[in-house]
Amino acid sequence: MTDSCNIKASVVIPTKNGGSRFRSVLKAVLEQKTNWPFEVIVIDSGSSDQTLAIASANPAVRIINVEPTDFQHGRTRNTAIGQAKGEFIAMITQDAQPVAENWLHSLVEKIESDEQIAGVFGRHIAYDDASLFTREELVQHFSGFQSQPVVQLTDQERYRNDPGYQQFLYFFSDNNALLRRSVWERHPYPEVDFSEDQAWARIIIEAGYKKAYSHDAVVYHSHNYGLWERFQRSFDESMALDELFHYEQPKGLLVPLRSWIGLTLRDLRSVRHNLSKEGLGLILPTIRAPIDNLMRVCGSWLGVRSALMSPTLIAFCSRDKKLKRMKRKS
Structure with missing residues (x-):
C-alpha cells in the first residue's frame, strides 16, 4: 500500500469514538486498489472506545493524537495534512465508508484531469438503515452536480448578486473529498468551528481555481437523527x-x-x-x-x-x- 519515498495520496480520517462503523470505514480505505502508493492517517481527539485499538491494529496506519480541547474542524485537519506525505490529500470522516475499491483512484483521476482543479468532492449514498426520504434526498442532491462537474468563477456580477450561484460554487464536503496539496499549502483550511469545507471552497474559488465533483468516488454516509x-x-x-x-x-x-x-x-x-x-x-x-x-x-x-x-x-x-x-x- 505505501512506499514512503513516492506516496501519491494521503488519506486523512479525523476520529473521536468512531465505534464499529469506523472499523468498516478503515477496512474499506485500506482495501483501495491503486497503481501508486498511498498512506492512511488517523488523527484522533481523545477517543475512549475501541477507535485507537482498531487503528493501531494495522501497522500501515499512522496515528496522530490531539487533545480533545484542542480539536477544531479546520485546525485539526490542517495538523494532519501538515504531517501527510502525499501530493494529494483525501479527506474522509469516521462514518463515511468507501463503497468500492476504486474510491481513491476515482478522486485522484478527477483531480489529475486538470491542473487547475484545487479540490474534488465525491458522491454520498445512504446506508441500508436510512429512511426512504434520506436515501432519495441524497440521490437528488448529488445528481444536481452531474451536469456541471467542474466549476470555476466566471461571472463576477452573478457571483456578487446571486446567493444560489454562490452556494453552488461553495458546496464542498470533506466527508468525501480530495485536496491538491500544493494549493492547500497556499490556502489551508480556515480555522473555523463549522463548515470548514465550504469555507475552504470559497477561498479557492475566489483565488481562481476550479472545483470538481466525482460521481464515481462514492461513500456510504447518512445519519438517523432524532x-x-x-x-x-x-x-x-x-x-x-x-x-x-x-x-x-x-x-x-x-x-x-x-x-x-x-x-x-x-x-x-x-x-x-x-x-x-x-x-x-x-x-x-x-x-x-x-x-x-x-x-x-x-x-x-x-x-x-x-x-x-x-x-x-x-x-x-x-x-x-x-x-x-x-x-x-x-
Missing part, C-alpha cells in the same frame, strides 16, 4: 453558514412555512412512488417525516437569527455548543 438532534443540527449548520457567508435570503415567517410544505410534499411524492415496493414499512417514517421536516426548517430559520438571540438560547438550540461545554468540563 427529532431534537435534527433541530440542533439544522440550527448549527444555518448559523455557521450565515456567519461565514452572510447570504442574503428572505427571513420572514412565511419562509419556514413554505419550506416545510415543500419538503413534506416531496416526501409524500416519494411515498406514492415507492409504496408498492416499501409497503407497510413506510407507515411510521411517513408519520414522522412532517415532524422531522418541521424541526429542520425551524432550526434553519432560527440559525440565521442567532445574532438576535441570547447566549442562553443559542446554547439551548446548538448541539455544537453543548459538545464544547462537555469537552471543557471533562
Whole structure:
C-alpha cells in the first residue's frame, strides 16, 4: 500500500469514538486498489472506545493524537495534512465508508484531469438503515452536480448578486473529498468551528481555481437523527453558514412555512412512488417525516437569527455548543 519515498495520496480520517462503523470505514480505505502508493492517517481527539485499538491494529496506519480541547474542524485537519506525505490529500470522516475499491483512484483521476482543479468532492449514498426520504434526498442532491462537474468563477456580477450561484460554487464536503496539496499549502483550511469545507471552497474559488465533483468516488454516509438532534443540527449548520457567508435570503415567517410544505410534499411524492415496493414499512417514517421536516426548517430559520438571540438560547438550540461545554468540563 505505501512506499514512503513516492506516496501519491494521503488519506486523512479525523476520529473521536468512531465505534464499529469506523472499523468498516478503515477496512474499506485500506482495501483501495491503486497503481501508486498511498498512506492512511488517523488523527484522533481523545477517543475512549475501541477507535485507537482498531487503528493501531494495522501497522500501515499512522496515528496522530490531539487533545480533545484542542480539536477544531479546520485546525485539526490542517495538523494532519501538515504531517501527510502525499501530493494529494483525501479527506474522509469516521462514518463515511468507501463503497468500492476504486474510491481513491476515482478522486485522484478527477483531480489529475486538470491542473487547475484545487479540490474534488465525491458522491454520498445512504446506508441500508436510512429512511426512504434520506436515501432519495441524497440521490437528488448529488445528481444536481452531474451536469456541471467542474466549476470555476466566471461571472463576477452573478457571483456578487446571486446567493444560489454562490452556494453552488461553495458546496464542498470533506466527508468525501480530495485536496491538491500544493494549493492547500497556499490556502489551508480556515480555522473555523463549522463548515470548514465550504469555507475552504470559497477561498479557492475566489483565488481562481476550479472545483470538481466525482460521481464515481462514492461513500456510504447518512445519519438517523432524532427529532431534537435534527433541530440542533439544522440550527448549527444555518448559523455557521450565515456567519461565514452572510447570504442574503428572505427571513420572514412565511419562509419556514413554505419550506416545510415543500419538503413534506416531496416526501409524500416519494411515498406514492415507492409504496408498492416499501409497503407497510413506510407507515411510521411517513408519520414522522412532517415532524422531522418541521424541526429542520425551524432550526434553519432560527440559525440565521442567532445574532438576535441570547447566549442562553443559542446554547439551548446548538448541539455544537453543548459538545464544547462537555469537552471543557471533562
